[in-house]
Amino acid sequence: MPATEAASPHAFASSAALELARRVLAIEADAVRALIDRLDERFLAAVSLILGRRGRVVVSGIGKSGHVARKVASTLASTGTPAYFVHPAEASHGDLGMIQAEDIFIGVNFLDYSGYPDCRPEFIEAFERVANLATQAGVEGRSRFRVHAPLITLTKAQIVARAYELGVDLSLTWSCYEPEADGRACGLCDSCRLRKKGFAEAHLADPVPTAR
Numbered sequence: 085m086p087a088t089e090a091a092s093p094h095a096f097a098s099s100a101a102l103e104l105a106r107r108v109l110a111i112e113a114d115a116v117r118a119l120i121d122r123l124d125e126r127f128l129a130a131v132s133l134i135l136g137r138r139g140r141v142v143v144s145g146i147g148k149s150g151h152v153a154r155k156v157a158s159t160l161a162s163t164g165t166p167a168y169f170v171h172p173a174e175a176s177h178g179d180l181g182m183i184q185a186e187d188i189f190i191g192v193n194f195l196d197y198s199g200y201p202d203c204r205p206e207f208i209e210a211f212e213r214v215a216n217l218a219t220q221a222g223v224e225g226r227s228r229f230r231v232h233a234p235l236i237t238l239t240k241a242q243i244v245a246r247a248y249e250l251g252v253d254l255s256l257t258w259s260c261y262e263p264e265a266d267g268r269a270c271g272l273c274d275s276c277r278l279r280k281k282g283f284a285e286a287h288l289a290d291p292v293p294t295a296r
């Protein structure tokens with residue numbers, strides 16, 4: 085006797101699945117289209133930087149941004165710009181020696197430690213020690229790796245104020261973990277609430293709109 089649709093563990097509503105898939109593609113397509121208006125002199129600056137380089141382009145990232153970074157490196161390499169990918173975790177086990185740079189900058193902040201223990205000063209200090217112990221250049225004293233985390237002990241309000249002082253375009257920044265279908269920040273998740281508090285305490289307006 086054939087199994088009924090309801091009895092199958094893989095049963096799903098075909099029309100709902102198609103509707104969802106179409107909606108996902110439409111959202112992704114809109115997001116790509118929205119990038120057209122964001123191409124400006126900053127893109128030209130990046131192109132100029134890459135064309136004017138002496139060595140190879142190093143692309144790095146972890147988690148999903150690591151997958152994207154690996155793809156970017158491979159596309160650059162196959163289209164004539166020598167590039168390679170460095171995994172940030174493997175960098176601390178010797179791969180930093182590939183980059184031939186001594187100063188590493190990271191924008192982590194200790195207030196995010198509950199979800200990200202690697203945002204704490206203890207981790208950054210330990211990483212720096214390991215980087216110097218795990219690379220030939222560090223052990224031989226030819227290089228001294230330093231990890232700079234200029235935002236690590238600031239409050240969110242201080243970070244917002246500093247960004248305004250430096251003229252950073254905060255409309256290009258993103259904090260929300262649970263955005264609405266139309267792309268707006270939810271305004272309710274932990275990250276949105278921390279961001280709102282930071283802007284409020286800095287007495288500055290957030291250029292990124294939220295749904296609530």
Ligand SMILES: [Zn+2]
Pocket residue numbers: 259260261262263269270271272273274275276
């Ligand atoms: Zn949110």
